[in-house]
Amino acid sequence: MKRISVLAAVVLAGSVTIAVTAAQQPAAPPPAPSLDGLTVEKVKDNLFVIRGAGGNTAVFVTASGVTVVDTKNPGWGQVLLDKIKTVTDKPVTRVINTHTHYDHVSGNIAMPATVEIIAHQYSARRMPVMSTVTGRGEPENVFKANPGKGIPKRTFKDKLTVGSGADQINLYYFGPAHTGGDAFVEFAALRVMHAGDVFARKGVPLMDQDNGGSGVQFASTVRKAVDGIKNVDTIINGHTPAQTTPADMREFADFVADYVAHVQAAKKAGKTAEEAAKTWATPAKYKGYPPGAAESVAYAQVIFNETK
Numbered sequence: 001m002k003r004i005s006v007l008a009a010v011v012l013a014g015s016v017t018i019a020v021t022a023a024q025q026p027a028a029p030p031p032a033p034s035l036d037g038l039t040v041e042k043v044k045d046n047l048f049v050i051r052g053a054g055g056n057t058a059v060f061v062t063a064s065g066v067t068v069v070d071t072k073n074p075g076w077g078q079v080l081l082d083k084i085k086t087v088t089d090k091p092v093t094r095v096i097n098t099h100t101h102y103d104h105v106s107g108n109i110a111m112p113a114t115v116e117i118i119a120h121q122y123s124a125r126r127m128p129v130m131s132t133v134t135g136r137g138e139p140e141n142v143f144k145a146n147p148g149k150g151i152p153k154r155t156f157k158d159k160l161t162v163g164s165g166a167d168q169i170n171l172y173y174f175g176p177a178h179t180g181g182d183a184f185v186e187f188a189a190l191r192v193m194h195a196g197d198v199f200a201r202k203g204v205p206l207m208d209q210d211n212g213g214s215g216v217q218f219a220s221t222v223r224k225a226v227d228g229i230k231n232v233d234t235i236i237n238g239h240t241p242a243q244t245t246p247a248d249m250r251e252f253a254d255f256v257a258d259y260v261a262h263v264q265a266a267k268k269a270g271k272t273a274e275e276a277a278k279t280w281a282t283p284a285k286y287k288g289y290p291p292g293a294a295e296s297v298a299y300a301q302v303i304f305n306e307t308k
């Protein structure tokens with residue numbers, strides 16, 4: 001997630017009121033990196049989720065080494081490597097980043113030089129240059145302070161397969177949503193996928209237009225992913241405390257489509273993006289979703305920008 005920077009960009013564009021900026025308090029200082037800050041959950045015998053300090057990390061233990069999907073907040077890369085040692089003796093050989101945001105990529109710089117790092121081509125391009133908004137609680141871009149370290153050297157456009165048999169991993173890109181470089185990572189033999197922040201949690205998703213994301217295309221991208229990656233039972237999400245299912249992801253696509261339609265109707269009726277966000281009431285059929293989305297003005301604005 002990268003809520004604050006997107007909001008800041010929208011504020012800079014002069015599109016939201018002072019009331020919205022006032023609601024953004026500087027974040028409390030982040031906890032110091034430590035093993036206790038991370039928790040491990042076993043999903044399959046050779047697949048784990050490590051939660052805490054940023055996005056959910058998948059740890060896939062293959063015959064030849066460990067593949068890590070997403071590497072957490074700045075300062076947590078070495079702690080993540082230490083935590084992985086509590087579940088396997090094998091070395092980390094490959095990192096996959098689901099997208100460019102700092103809470104999913106910053107630990108890349110702690111990876112040994114032998115580790116292959118893979119991402120969608122757009123995310124690999126954004127990582128060294130993307131700005132974060134310090135002073136609003138976002139850390140510095142670690143790649144600017146560590147030039148040449150941790151940037152994905154292997155990229156893909158639509159689909160990439162690495163490994164084979166029990167170790168096969170398929171990476172897919174289905175179009176803009178959370179960012180313009182969202183990778184879906186399928187552990188084929190295990191029928192599990194990591195959906196990153198396209199499906200971070202149940203609720204209005206972050207639509208990061210600064211980094212290529214889209215509100216209007218979001219639901220369609222989610223549907224392409226859940227329809228296109230067929231042999232999956234379990235989904236690891238960007239930020240949820242537990243796994244979800246393809247049925248949850250289809251419901252999420254419907255939710256996003258309904259939200260976008262609401263915002264577009266509000267625009268047509270002459271309302272502001274803020275009014276659009278504040279008048280959203282989640283239909284009762286969406287169980288486990290927040291009742292409203294008053295805080296999602298920045299994403300309503302993205303939908304406004306994309307709706308002519």
Ligand SMILES: [Zn+2]
Pocket residue numbers: 001002099101178197
């Ligand atoms: Zn994100």
